Amino acid sequence: MTLASVPLELSISEPAQFLRQLFDIAVRRAQPAMAMESHLPGLPTGRTLVLGAGKAAGAMAHGLEKAWPVDAPLSGVVVTRYGHVPPQHRNAAASRIEIVEAAHPVPDEAGEAAAQRMLALTAGLSQDDLVICLISGGGSSLLTLPAEGLTLADKQRINQQLLASGATIHEMNTLRKHLSRIKGGRLAAACHPARVVTLAISDVPGDDLAVIASGPTVPDASTCADALEVIHRYRIDVPSSVMRDLERGTLETPKPGSALFAGHSTHMIATPRQSLEAAADAARAAGLNACVLSDEIEGESRDIGRMHAALARAVANDQGAFQRPCVLLSGGETAVTLTRLPEGAKPGRGGRAGEFCLGLAEGLQAQAGVWGLAADTDGIDGVEDNAGALVTPDTVARGKAAGLSLADHIARHDAYAYFQAIGDLVVTGPTHTNVNDFRAVLIL
Incomplete structure (x- = not known):
């Protein structure tokens, strides 16, 4: 059926x-097309960049592109799980938003490359530009960019430990945010001074945007100390250099109240x-x-x-x-x-x-x-x-x-x-x- x-x-x-x-x-x-059009922002005076990650990112990107004016500039890239690109997008003659595929639940090189591309695309954004971020569950693994001192192999090993630990999604993503260069509000920080509009589909208890896909576009209230608590509670093995950085607070995420998030808005389109x-x-x-x-x-x-x-x-x-x-x-x-x-x-x-x-x-x-x-x-x-x-x-x-x-x-x-x-x-x-x-x- x-x-x-x-x-x-x-x-x-x-x-x-x-x-x-x-x-x-x-x-x-919960299909993105059911609610996408009613949540789209107005056209900016500058350009519109679309970034995103998650199992629904492909369908969200396809729905956005269909609803966006054909004569208005639009470009970007989103990453979804292998096999989760909507058939109608694959069959489209041309697309303004590229959909790439990567591994879930354990990250791979394709996800790391996608994250690097997204950060690169934020270079040169101005206050006249608009960034629409399409965020859904699964983005924590699909959008992976290890913090300084970590390799992709380290992140894969840590992710496998978390998945087997019995930790809640809140606990897992608290640690993931602090071991990343793009999660925990860092993607939004990279977009500054452009306006960022986040459209999200929730896959977490409580619909907390800071937890969905490890919150790449919203402030993070959790701390390095919270990340260390998860490590100790579930006996997660991380490199000693990263432990020292967490203890010193050098891997801290952007916090609520930061000017980096001024003028940003978020919309939950499905829960x-x-x-x-x-x-x-x-x-x-x-x-x-x-x-x-x-x-x-x-x-x-x-x-x-x-x-x-x-x-x-x-x-x-x-x-x-x-x-x-x-x-x-x-x-x-x-x-x-x-x-x-x-x-x-x-x-x-x-x-x-x-x-x-x-x-x-x-x-x-x-x-x-x-x-x-x-x-x-x-x-x-x-x-x-x-x-x-x-x-x-x-x-x-x-x-x-x-x-x-x-x-x-x-x-x-x-x-x-x-x-x-x-x-x-x-x-x-x-x-x-x-x-x-x-x-x-x-x-x-």
């Missing part, structure tokens, strides 16, 4: 299809809450009770899955705060802390959405009348080719019939293999947007 084919009327007669349709509605609400509310409205139109639990849920993915299972079982047994038939919706950014594997066990595959589904299936205990879906709204769960997975009342039974142990797959963080074997991976391909996790639990 494509996003364009989402039906206007939903039916719960096919629970799995119903949940997938809710996901598609949530993703469609997780908006997408969850769109799904909730669709569910209510189909005759269900719908509750958005929160768009800011964090924690271990499997544990959040078990928590949702406890809520669902209570509702299914008419003991909860919600009346069935209902759907419980939530978002946020959970984590997968890679634990020591059982002796002789092979490491598994999968991201936080799949791990949530493992925890949900375990916690539901084959509860009748409950289905669940968790997926990443960018269409990629971790580094796999699926967006997430589906849980049904017989998920565990079908797993056993296929010779699978749910406990073993949980212990090895192997959600992908489990749900692939029973045919319940959710595969969408790149969606060209990113408003973080989408979770829906249906209780009939």
